[in-house]
Amino acid sequence: MPHEMPSNFLAAQTCNIKAMKSRGTITRTFTAALLVASLCGCSLVKKYLGPQGQPGAGGQQGQQGQQTPAGGASVLSGNWQVAFQVGDKTLKANMHVTQNGNQFTGEGVDDPSGREFIVEEGILDNGAVHFFKRYPGADASAAPPIEYTGKMEIVNEGEIRGPYMSGEYATTFQGSPLRGIWEASMTQTDSGAPMPGTEAPPAGGGGSPPPPQQPTVDPNRAPHLSGKWEVGYEYKFKTFKSTMYLEQEGGKLRGHGEDKNTKEKFVIEKGWYNFPRVTIERKYQKGKGAASDRTMTFKAQVSNVNDADYQGPYLSGKTDGGGAWEAQMVK
Secondary structure, three states, X not given: OOOOOOHHHHHHOOOOOOOOOOOXXXXXXXXXXXXXXXXXXXXXXXXXXXXOOOXXXXXXXXXXXXXXXXXXXXXXXXXXXXXXXXXXXXXXXXXXXXXXXXXXXXXXXXXXXXXXXXXXXXXXEOOEEEEEEEOOOOOOOOOOOEEEEEEEEEEEEOOEEEEEEEEEEEEEEOOEEEEEEEEEEEEEEOOOOOOOOOOOOOOOOOOOOOOOOOOOOOOOOOOOOOEEEEEEEEEOOEEEEEEEEEEEEOOXXXXXXXXXXXXXXXXXXXXXXXXXXXXXXXXXXXXXXXXXXXXXXXXXXXXXXEOOOOEEEEEEEEEOOOOEEEEEEOO
8 A cells, every 4th residue: 555555666656563552662563563463363453553452353342433422522533553554564654633524634654754645535424434545746647546445433442442443445556456454543632632432431330340450560570481382473574473382491491383374393402591582493304394494593582561461471573584573472
C-alpha cells in the first residue's frame, strides 16, 4: 500500500509496526511482529500497536460501531497509529483525524520515510468506515489514491482500548490491482478525555468490576530459562515460528526444538546466559531432521514482563543473519 510502498513504487512517485504497549525497540515493535502476530496468529495492530491485545477477536467490545460517544464528541477525532501490510512487510504511519457528523478528514505521516499524506472523503456509517489516502502533489498516474474500507468499533481489552478500525485497502501499482489489510488504534482524543468506551462506571454500582490485580514480576531478577518457549524469527525475509525447549545449568544452556514452518529439527549444544544477555546456537543436521547442515546464532536481551496477559521471561534480539527474533515461555 503506498502508505509506504516498495522503493520502486516510491521512486515512481518522486519521493518501504511495540501490538503493538510495544516492549520497546525493534524487538518490541517486533512484538508485535513475530511473537504476537506470527506466533499467536493475531493481526497487524496486535503486531505493531500492542503486544497481546485482542481487539476485534471476540473480547469485551463495548459500544461496537458507535459513532458518537457520550458527551457528543466525535469518536474518530484524535491521533491514530496505523499498521498495514505490503507484501510480506508490516509498515506503519501516524495520522490525525477530525470528524464532523458522519464525515471525517485528516492528515498523517508515513514511517520511516516521513512522507506526508491526507485523508479525504471519510465516511463513518453505522460502524462502516470508508476513506481515501492521497499524497499531495503526487502524479495521480504514479501515485493513485488508496481506498480504505473497513469497520470501526470501540474495544476495551488488553493494551488496545478505545476506537479501533480495521479492514482492507485497494489501489493500483504499475497498472495492476494491489490490495492489503490495515488496522488503526487511537492513541489520544482531541479533547484529552478518556478514550470512548473506557470511562470509569459511575459511583454507586453498575459497570464492570475492576480487573483482578496481576502478580508482580521483579524486573531486576534474573529469571530461570529452563522450560518450553514459543519463538518467532526472521530468516531470509521470511517469518519462522519455533517451539524450543531450554535447560539451564548455571550460565550454560542446552536444548532442542523444531521449526513449525518447515518441520526441521534442531539441537542447542551451546548456549550462554549472563543476565540480561543470552546467546543460543542452534545446530541443524542433514539426516537428523533438517534439510541441510547449518548453524544459527541467536543473541538476545532477557527481560521480565508483567503485562496483563503475560508474566514471565521474555527474549528479544537478533540472529547472526541480522533478523529480529523474540520468544516467550509457555506456562
